[in-house]
Amino acid sequence: MDAPHEGQFLIESPFFDRDGSPAMPAYLSAVGRRYYLEKMVSSMPEVVQKRIDVLKNLQLDQLHLEAEFYGELAKLQQKYMAKYQPLYEQRRDIIAGLVDTTQETRKWNSPPKTGGMADDEMGDFLRSSLERCTNLPKDVKGIPEFWLNVFKNTPMLCDMLHPEDLPVMGKLTDIAVKCSELDDSFVLEFHFSSNTYFSNAVLTKEYFQRVTVQPDDPFQFDGPEVYRCQGCTIDWLPNMDLTMRTETKRQRHKQTGMVRCFTQQTPLESFFNFFSPPELEANGTKSEDNSNEHIMRVLEADYDVGHFLRTRIIPRAVLYYTGEVVDDEDDELEDDDDDFSSSDESSEGEGGRKHSVNECPTH
Amino acid sequence: MDAPHEGQFLIESPFFDRDGSPAMPAYLSAVGRRYYLEKMVSSMPEVVQKRIDVLKNLQLDQLHLEAEFYGELAKLQQKYMAKYQPLYEQRRDIIAGLVDTTQETRKWNSPPKTGGMADDEMGDFLRSSLERCTNLPKDVKGIPEFWLNVFKNTPMLCDMLHPEDLPVMGKLTDIAVKCSELDDSFVLEFHFSSNTYFSNAVLTKEYFQRVTVQPDDPFQFDGPEVYRCQGCTIDWLPNMDLTMRTETKRQRHKQTGMVRCFTQQTPLESFFNFFSPPELEANGTKSEDNSNEHIMRVLEADYDVGHFLRTRIIPRAVLYYTGEVVDDEDDELEDDDDDFSSSDESSEGEGGRKHSVNECPTH
Numbered sequence: 001m002d003a004p005h006e007g008q009f010l011i012e013s014p015f016f017d018r019d020g021s022p023a024m025p026a027y028l029s030a031v032g033r034r035y036y037l038e039k040m041v042s043s044m045p046e047v048v049q050k051r052i053d054v055l056k057n058l059q060l061d062q063l064h065l066e067a068e069f070y071g072e073l074a075k076l077q078q079k080y081m082a083k084y085q086p087l088y089e090q091r092r093d094i095i096a097g098l099v100d101t102t103q104e105t106r107k108w109n110s111p112p113k114t115g116g117m118a119d120d121e122m123g124d125f126l127r128s129s130l131e132r133c134t135n136l137p138k139d140v141k142g143i144p145e146f147w148l149n150v151f152k153n154t155p156m157l158c159d160m161l162h163p164e165d166l167p168v169m170g171k172l173t174d175i176a177v178k179c180s181e182l183d184d185s186f187v188l189e190f191h192f193s194s195n196t197y198f199s200n201a202v203l204t205k206e207y208f209q210r211v212t213v214q215p216d217d218p219f220q221f222d223g224p225e226v227y228r229c230q231g232c233t234i235d236w237l238p239n240m241d242l243t244m245r246t247e248t249k250r251q252r253h254k255q256t257g258m259v260r261c262f263t264q265q266t267p268l269e270s271f272f273n274f275f276s277p278p279e280l281e282a283n284g285t286k287s288e289d290n291s292n293e294h295i296m297r298v299l300e301a302d303y304d305v306g307h308f309l310r311t312r313i314i315p316r317a318v319l320y321y322t323g324e325v326v327d328d329e330d331d332e333l334e335d336d337d338d339d340f341s342s343s344d345e346s347s348e349g350e351g352g353r354k355h356s357v358n359e360c361p362t363h
Numbered sequence: 364m365d366a367p368h369e370g371q372f373l374i375e376s377p378f379f380d381r382d383g384s385p386a387m388p389a390y391l392s393a394v395g396r397r398y399y400l401e402k403m404v405s406s407m408p409e410v411v412q413k414r415i416d417v418l419k420n421l422q423l424d425q426l427h428l429e430a431e432f433y434g435e436l437a438k439l440q441q442k443y444m445a446k447y448q449p450l451y452e453q454r455r456d457i458i459a460g461l462v463d464t465t466q467e468t469r470k471w472n473s474p475p476k477t478g479g480m481a482d483d484e485m486g487d488f489l490r491s492s493l494e495r496c497t498n499l500p501k502d503v504k505g506i507p508e509f510w511l512n513v514f515k516n517t518p519m520l521c522d523m524l525h526p527e528d529l530p531v532m533g534k535l536t537d538i539a540v541k542c543s544e545l546d547d548s549f550v551l552e553f554h555f556s557s558n559t560y561f562s563n564a565v566l567t568k569e570y571f572q573r574v575t576v577q578p579d580d581p582f583q584f585d586g587p588e589v590y591r592c593q594g595c596t597i598d599w600l601p602n603m604d605l606t607m608r609t610e611t612k613r614q615r616h617k618q619t620g621m622v623r624c625f626t627q628q629t630p631l632e633s634f635f636n637f638f639s640p641p642e643l644e645a646n647g648t649k650s651e652d653n654s655n656e657h658i659m660r661v662l663e664a665d666y667d668v669g670h671f672l673r674t675r676i677i678p679r680a681v682l683y684y685t686g687e688v689v690d691d692e693d694d695e696l697e698d699d700d701d702d703f704s705s706s707d708e709s710s711e712g713e714g715g716r717k718h719s720v721n722e723c724p725t726h
Contacts, residue, residue: 014526021486025686026521033516036489037686040512043496050467051457051506055681057470058450062678065450069443076439080432087421087428094414104413107420108581123384126399133406143414149403153396158389163377218471219687315425318418323388323400324582 056219063213063221070211070223074184081179084315091317092174096193097142147172150320156308164242165271171195175317177310184209184224188309197242199235203275206230207306226303231275242270277302419582426576426584433574433586437547444542447678454680455537459556460505510535513683519671527605528634534558538680540673547572547587551672560605562598566638569593570669589666594638605633640665 015024025033025040041052093099136144148169151157161169174191190203208228213221239246245266252259278295312320312327319325378387388396388403404415456462499507511532514520524532537554553566571591576584602609608629615622641658675683675690682688 015488015521015524016486019486021488023486023488024521024524025489025516026518030686030690034686036493037516037684039493040496041685043493045499045501045503047463047501048499048503048506051463052681052685053469054457054464054467055454055506056685057467058454059679059681060470062447062450065443065446066678069439072439073436076432076435080428083428084425087425091418091421094417100410100414101417104417104420106416107423109579123379123382123386125378125384125386126388130402130406133403136408136411138408138410140408140411143411143418153388153400155389158378158387161378161387216472219682315429316422318415318422319582321400322404322415322419323393323397327393 060213060218063218066223067211067213067221070184074179074211074224078179078181081177088176088314092176092191095143095146096173145170146321147175147317150313150317153323154313154320156305157313160271160274160305162242162268162270164268168192168195168197168242169271175309175314177314184211186306186310188306196237197240198237200232203234203272204232205275205277205306207303207310226306229277229299229302229306231277234272234275243268243272243276274302274305423576423581426581429586430574430576430584433547437542437574437587441542441544444540451539451677455539455554458506458509459536508533509684510538510680513676513680516686517676517683519668520676523634523637523668525605525631525633527631531555531558531560531605532634538672538677540677547574549669549673551669559600560603561600563595566597566635567595568638568640568669570666570673589669592640592662592665592669594640597635597638606631606635606639637665637668 015027016022022028025036028036041049044052090099094101148166151161151169151172171193172190173193174189176189176191178187178189180186185206185208187204187206190205192198192201192203194201206229207226208230209224209226211224234241234243236242245268247264247266248261249264250259250261278298280295280299281292312325316325378390379385385391388399391399404412407415453462457464511529514524514532514535534556535553536556537552539552539554541550541552543549548569548571550567550569553568555561555564555566557564569592570589571593572587572589574587597604597606599605608631610627610629611624612627613622613624641661643658643662644655675688679688
């Protein structure tokens with residue numbers, strides 16, 4: 001379903017000058033608006049400016065309370081984390097084929113089937129994937145390639161995959177999250193069955209979060225903030241490193257005719273680069289340095305992936321496997337796709353608007 | 364700062380067939396993917412399908428626990444709501460000029476000024492607004508038009524305003540939220556000082572939320588969901604209704620020459636239509652009926668506004684007044700605006716990624 005957008009109440013805003021320049025600060029860029037409003041405040045009588053300062057003192061008190069709220073929220077989340085854990089472990093064991101409880105009956109009613117798919121939407125690759133499922137042995141163990149399929153079904157995760165990653169990603173047996181008792185940091189664990197690529201049984205990615213009102217810029221406080229992440233060392237088996245191509249070159253000396261060998265390493269794009277995130281330089285974003293700007297973009301995307309795995313994929317993996325979950329970015333896809341949007345909307349019930357698993361008003 | 368987008372790790376996904384059709388379900392529309400994955404699951408050996416059913420039973424248990432989590436979260440939010448309330452009341456009284464505590468000193472450090480604004484960004488209207496501030500009397504009471512300015516500074520709210528609304532919106536003295544003790548519903552209260560438009564001192568908008576796993580489609584559960592909203596009756600003073608133009612027409616009968624008068628009413632666009640939201644027809648969204656489709660879009664936008672007022676505007680009003688808050692939609696504006704983006708990024712510190720006040724992982 002469409003995410004409503006600004007202007008949904010209006011065809012167009014009447015608040016533009018004849019020359020098209022915005023007649024409301026709302027329609028300036030965020031920075032232009034900030035600049036304009038600083039001017040506005042400083043043009044006001046001193047008594048008003050003082051009152052605004054008092055409101056900002058009150059705001060500061062509110063933000064410190066809000067930080068307390070997030071502290072208690074983290075405890076509440078850990079309490080429920082402990083309740084979810086046994087369910088996640090059962091899921092893991094069923095996927096791995098360690099336990100089989102196929103006698104269970106469905107506890108839910110299937111909703112009505114969704115609309116069909118235009119034939120041209122399904123290319124040869126997808127048709128052949130379907131055949132591969134049909135040809136699985138009748139007595140196959142567990143749920144083959146469950147987590148790989150979760151990746152294949154989810155744009156944000158699929159974007160990280162490369163063709164060379166697929167065989168070993170088929171060995172991914174579980175994704176788990178461990179939350180720190182001390183702070184808001186968390187570790188994502190990627191469990192792999194034994195494979196011919198690396199000897200690690202678990203690859204880890206740690207996200208360091210803080211929930212602090214920064215003294216140097218307190219009004220930017222907006223709840224938990226990831227400020228750093230850390231990967232792990234992958235013990236690649238010889239010549240199996242998916243993140244680096246190593247070539248041995250022979251070079252003959254023109255005069256002496258002596259031959260020397262040297263190895264040349266070329267970095268490769270791979271999901272497994274996720275475990276060696278780039279480091280920001282000390283001067284951080286204050287510098288105009290482009291490489292740092294680029295690193296920041298990569299880190300932001302990385303933090304979003306970590307957050308997404310923790311808050312969406314781990315809790316709802318099977319719904320991503322079956323396609324029964326619909327995320328906002330899917331909704332946006334719907335926009336381009338009016339044939340589907342209406343049938344999809346029916347799944348939303350009576351016009352309900354979800355402010356979803358990732359959203360919780362603090363008041 | 365840019366919201367990272369899919370593909371940030373990759374220039375382009377390698378997972379498309381030569382003919383351009385997606386080679387991964389991720390790149391189908393949400394409905395196409397759902398359809399394809401239903402096929403995929405049903406082409407699997409029966410034992411695998413049974414295991415997937417078991418995972419969905421576990422998912423159902425997890426979602427019911429998650430609903431419990433949201434119940435406890437609502438209590439936690441109410442506990443903090445009570446802590447914030449006195450701060451909001453002080454804010455209200457300072458804005459109204461009922462109390463004056465201008466002797467207070469700033470409790471915060473001002474962050475470095477943000478970048479400037481291209482002259483052509485500031486049209487005549489904004490320039491004249493600045494002059495109006497400069498010309499306020501030195502001993503002006505409270506903070507004039509505080510809430511109107513919050514609206515003017517915020518795209519989602521400014522989009523709801525019309526020129527005719529501005530005079531009475533200048534009389535908006537407070538926006539408050541009252542949360543229900545019984546369920547997740549909440550009421551937004553818009554307080555107005557006496558004005559020549561309507562006799563109400565408070566206009567209200569109630570949002571009815573539920574946090575229930577729907578038996579008919581349990582896997583769509585995604586936390587609190589607004590399912591209905593209700594406005595209030597505005598007691599317009601004679602001929603002041605901003606939502607309806609009433610004209611009296613005189614018509615002379617061709618034969619008898621008798622004159623009869625009748626009144627003609629024309630609905631007008633106005634912010635105050637916010638207090639009479641449209642009603643969905645009984646058959647809801649299941650129908651393909653276009654008017655209902657349109658009503659749903661309007662309601663979704665309405666629910667978003669209610670959520671935004673509750674979770675962003677009320678807690679941080681002064682930061683919207685001063686422009687010191689930056690919302691995601693502003694970040695998107697930044698994209699179009701590279702001159703500003705880097706200076707704006709500096710406010711984010713060391714590449715921190717906020718999963719903000721509206722986001723709280725449930726695990």
